[in-house]
Amino acid sequence: MEIKKIYFAQPWGGLGDSLGYSNLPRLYKEKGIPFQVSFLNYSRNREIHNLVWKQNKFVDEKVSFRSPNAGYVMFNKAHVNNPSYNIVQTINALHGFEPGNGYPEIHIKNPNLGKQKLSSVADLNAYSLFNTQGLIYDQKYVDSLRLNLSSDGTKILDFPNIYSEEKKIHNSISITSIDSLVSTLLSTDVFYCLNSGSHTLAAALKNSFGSPKKIVSFLPDSDIKNLKDWGYIYDNVEYKITPSVKNLNPHLPLKMRAYKRTLDYLS
Numbered sequence: 001m002e003i004k005k006i007y008f009a010q011p012w013g014g015l016g017d018s019l020g021y022s023n024l025p026r027l028y029k030e031k032g033i034p035f036q037v038s039f040l041n042y043s044r045n046r047e048i049h050n051l052v053w054k055q056n057k058f059v060d061e062k063v064s065f066r067s068p069n070a071g072y073v074m075f076n077k078a079h080v081n082n083p084s085y086n087i088v089q090t091i092n093a094l095h096g097f098e099p100g101n102g103y104p105e106i107h108i109k110n111p112n113l114g115k116q117k118l119s120s121v122a123d124l125n126a127y128s129l130f131n132t133q134g135l136i137y138d139q140k141y142v143d144s145l146r147l148n149l150s151s152d153g154t155k156i157l158d159f160p161n162i163y164s165e166e167k168k169i170h171n172s173i174s175i176t177s178i179d180s181l182v183s184t185l186l187s188t189d190v191f192y193c194l195n196s197g198s199h200t201l202a203a204a205l206k207n208s209f210g211s212p213k214k215i216v217s218f219l220p221d222s223d224i225k226n227l228k229d230w231g232y233i234y235d236n237v238e239y240k241i242t243p244s245v246k247n248l249n250p251h252l253p254l255k256m257r258a259y260k261r262t263l264d265y266l267s
Contacts, residue, residue: 003033003069004033005033005034005035005036005064005066006024006028006033006034006035006036006069006070007036007038007064007066007067007068007069007070008021008024008035008036008037008038008041008064008068008070008071009037009038009040009041009042009068009070009071009072009073009259009263010041010042010071010072010263011042011072011256011259011260011262011263012042012072012256012260013042013043013044013048013255013256013259014044014048014197015044015048015051015052015178015197015198015200015201016196016197016199016200016201016232017197018043018048018049018052018053019052019104019106019197019200019201019204020087020088020091020104020200020231020232021052021071021091022052022056022088022104022105022106022204023088023091023092023097023100023104023105024070024071024091024092024095025053025056025058025059026058026105027092027095027097028058028070029058034060035058035059035060035070036059036060036062036063036064036066037049037053037059037063037064038063038064038065038066038067038068038071039063039064039065040068040259040262040263040266041053041068041071042255042256042259047177047178047179048178050178051106051178051182052106055107055108055109056105056107057107067266068263068266068267070095071263072260072263072267073263073266073267074091074094074095074267075094076264076267077267078094080093080094082099083226083228083229084228085099085102085228086102086228086231086232086233086234087231087232087233088100088102088103088104089102090231101207102234102235103203103204103207103208103234103236104200104201104203104204105204105208106201106204106205106208108182111182111186111209112182112183112186112187117187118155118184118187118188118189119153119154119189119190120149120152120153120154120155120188120189120190120191120192121154121155121156121157121173121184121185121188121190121191121192121212122146122149122150122154122155122156122157122191122192122193123156123157123175123191123192123193123194123196123198123199124142124145124146124156124192124193124194124218125157125159125162125194125196125198126193126194126195126196126199131247131250131251131253132250132251132252133247133250134246134247134250135220135222135244135245135246135247136220136244136245136246136247137194137218137220137242137243137244137245138220138242138243138244138245139245141242141243142194142242145218145242149192150170150171150172153171154171154190154192155171155172155173156171156172156173157172157173157175157181157184157198158172158173158174158175159174159175159176160174160176161176161177181198181201182201182205185198185201185202185205185211185212186205186209186211186212187211188211188212188213189212189213189214190212190213190214190215190216191212191214191215191216192216192217192218193215193216193217193218194217194218194219195217195218195219195230195232199215199217199232199237200232200234202215202237203215203234203236203237206236207234207236214238215234215236215237215238216237216238216239216240217237217238217239217240218239218240218241218242219239219240219241219242220241220242220243220244221241221242221243221244222244227239
């Protein structure tokens with residue numbers, strides 16, 4: 001059956017998760033197929049929705065109340081196993097498109113592309129790889145890394161609206177919105193991060209606008225041999241392996257579980 005309109009949804013909700021699908025609106029538009037975001041699409045907050053979907057000129061403004069026919073549901077209908085693909089390329093291929101260059105697409109009005117003002121910045125937060133996975137970062141090592149980077153003059157990003165228990169370091173920058181995160185990354189020479197949403201955002205910004213100039217992302221040690229098997233891996237990022245520990249209580253948050261169950265049922 002010929003597809004006349006796309007109704008998109010995914011259950012994970014994070015910034016990196018959403019950006020992983022961000023090529024699709026343009027790809028479908030190039031085929032003359034309108035792209036709508038379903039009411040069953042989960043975004044962890046309104047800012048993620050606005051950055052990835054609302055500001056995307058290839059996305060129809062109206063929210064769809066139809067059953068999703070694109071996005072996460074495709075993982076239950078088809079299988080792509082190419083060891084050279086990252087998550088963006090796998091998603092594109094699952095939907096019948098060429099894999100592309102592997103970078104998320106981002107649509108920013110009036111990006112701050114002025115002179116670089118920050119020599120190095122670090123965001124050492126990663127919700128999924130501290131909570132939902134069986135093998136996670138060693139928190140003691142991450143805390144030590146944060147202190148070492150700060151001592152060397154790196155500005156540490158803290159997110160008071162997201163991580164309420166975060167230990168604030170004196171040499172820090174408070175990020176209170178995605179817009180302020182984007183502005184900071186576009187003003188940064190070297191960005192240190194974990195495998196997080198800001199990592200994916202930084203890779204997209206570097207690909208589109210040339211900043212951050214250098215991205216260094218830390219991955220927890222694991223049995224994964226092929227780097228691309230991590231999924232959210234980008235060719236313009238340098239990766240380093242750090243110590244890991246077993247997570248004795250891996251779990252998906254309630255909302256994420258609910259959206260996933262619903263989309264699994266519909267597909």
